Amino acid sequence: SQKIEQNSEALNIQEGKTATLTCNYTNYSPAYLQWYRQDPGRGPVFLLLIRENEKEKRKERLKVTFDTTLKQSLFHITASQPADSATYLCALRSPYNAGNMLTFGGGTRLMVKP
Amino acid sequence: EAGVTQFPSHSVIEKGQTVTLRCDPISGHDNLYWYRRVMGKEIKFLLHFVKESKQDESGMPNNRFLAERTGGTYSTLKVQPAELEDSGVYFCASRLSRDRVGGYTFGSGTRLTVV
Numbered sequence: 001s002q003k004i005e006q007n008s009e010a011l012n013i014q015e016g017k018t019a020t021l022t023c024n025y026t027n028y029s030p031a032y033l034q035w036y037r038q039d040p041g042r043g044p045v046f047l048l049l050i051r052e053n054e055k056e057k058r059k060e061r062l063k064v065t066f067d068t069t070l071k072q073s074l075f076h077i078t079a080s081q082p083a084d085s086a087t088y089l090c091a092l093r094s095p096y097n098a099g100n101m102l103t104f105g106g107g108t109r110l111m112v113k114p
Numbered sequence: 115e116a117g118v119t120q121f122p123s124h125s126v127i128e129k130g131q132t133v134t135l136r137c138d139p140i141s142g143h144d145n146l147y148w149y150r151r152v153m154g155k156e157i158k159f160l161l162h163f164v165k166e167s168k169q170d171e172s173g174m175p176n177n178r179f180l181a182e183r184t185g186g187t188y189s190t191l192k193v194q195p196a197e198l199e200d201s202g203v204y205f206c207a208s209r210l211s212r213d214r215v216g217g218y219t220f221g222s223g224t225r226l227t228v229v
């Protein structure tokens with residue numbers, strides 16, 4: 001079965017720097033990969049989706065890359081702000097599942113210090 | 115538009131009791147999913163409805179869990195009888211089938227504690 005690995009240790013960075021979070025998967029290439037943000041006591045909030053035939057996607061200060069050879073996605077937040085502090089989840093949709101079920105990683109907690 | 119609504123937000127019940135969680139998806143969303151996060155683990159899929167039909171219930175832990183979506187609108191997830199290991203946060207999410215570029219919209223979850 002698919003396993004998704006995200007760095008379980010918190011990532012601490014200074015305001016204004018670029019945060020880079022990693023998502024590695026171990027099995028088949030997903031149909032697409034999504035990144036979510038989760039704040040304490042809230043549900044995940046969708047940020048970006050990237051398909052298996054796409055290398056990069058951008059949205060404002062966010063950028064996602066997808067390397068099917070390395071089986072890895074990188075999630076970048078440029079010019080980070082303290083308000084970006086949250087847990088970021090990577091989720092993959094299998095190409096073999098018609099129902100669009102997602103498999104989640106454990107998430108990485110980002111702390112942006114002023 | 116209103117988001118996905120779940121209630122209760124918290125529930126504390128004793129082992130052996132019954133609990134029913136409710137999810138109101140975004141109006142018009144035909145896909146409804148239930149996920150669960152137990153302490154220290156990642157969010158895991160439980161089941162998927164398309165309108166009122168169960169599309170995939172491969173993630174349901176056992177037959178103590180029963181989900182329904184009568185009329186294809188809101189959904190309920192009943193746990194009967196509850197066990198200690200059922201504790202966790204239960205999330206509901208909805209999605210429109212024809213949306214090819216968006217993600218799922220999640221509710222804030224129901225935190226279930228079985229004591």
